[in-house]
Amino acid sequence: MSVQYTPVIWNRNKIIYDAVLIAAVALYLYIFIRVGPTFEDVTRPIDGAILRMRAFGSCAFLMLTVILCIGPLARLDRRFLPLLYNRRHFGVLTACIAAVHASYVLGWYFAFSPTDSYVALLSSNTSYAQVLGFPFEAFGIGALIILFVLAATSHDFWLSFLGAPIWKALHMAIYAAYAFVVLHVALGALQGPSDPVFTAMVSASVVLVSGLHFATGRMEVRRERGEAAAKTSPEAGDWVVAGEVNEIDDKCAKMVTLSADERVAIFKYDGKLSAVTNVCAHQNGPLGEGKVLWGCITCPWHGYQYNLADGRAPAPFTEKIATYRLKLVGSTILLDPKALPPGTYVEPVVIGGAG
């Protein structure tokens, strides 16, 4: 959330996040390059450049695995949400580590080619018709290009320029990058002399990432089926029945599906009810999964805040979200399904008051 252009809005959490990240990467590389050779087969010594190539390649793979696990873990358990907060810096660093891996590959295998090293990389193996011996470099190049595009468009400028839906769709290309990397490793590094530790690491990554994303995908489908679709009622007229007051915990929300494309979050706080769209104006985060903090709805992803009654970010910020009108009949909540323009003030419904 910003009111003026600042390249990166640093704060204490981001600095700690990045410091831990860089320290962990440096430690991994140090252990791999300095300590790893003591465990190697003395009959098959590994050249230093190859060791560094493997260190950076395996580091990028591990980082990509962690990045892809953060999202589903945060949806399964809220304690992982702090990891989600600065994930974009994680992604940019992963692209840099992968680029170092690629530069070692070019320098070691193709620096002395009679043709340009990039031409040699693309033309040294063209056996695209076979599985074993497939030019696995192509998958690595594809993954690296995707990582670069995502890193280059990770800044809030691109989020604002493209709009959250397009930006989110573009950044889902990370799944294709991961699939490419898995194939790159399976058809490349794992075809060499057997390395049980690396094989187990990659296998665990594939099972973990696929399992977590599948589990959260199913969770979403179950939620959509079980979540209620707001019911129409003859007594309610154009309004729809959104549920009962006692279904909502204090300072939390209930999400209601209005149609295939529309979901509303109804918040209960300080003995009142307010309804807003479930979609944060920043990155389309799930506002209904957030909490009421300091009197504002707080998006669980990046902490963007909105006043409950009018859907406006507190001054000096300018983001706005759509609001909805509510009525209370007894303990039943009625919702007007027509979204009001973003930032429209709606008087909160007092629980136990005169509707």
Place this chain on the structure above:
Amino acid sequence: MKRLHRTAHARIWTGLVFLLPLAFFTILALRQSPPADRPAELIEAPASGETSQ
């Protein structure tokens, strides 16, 4: 508005959860292992023009 990317995510991973492990473990299963009696170090073929003793 609904968060459409979550629906897209569920659809993508419903397919990938089968395809990705299947492709990965199939490639692993096809991996050719070297013969058990291979020498500890690879013996280089003599370069052309060299004569063997």
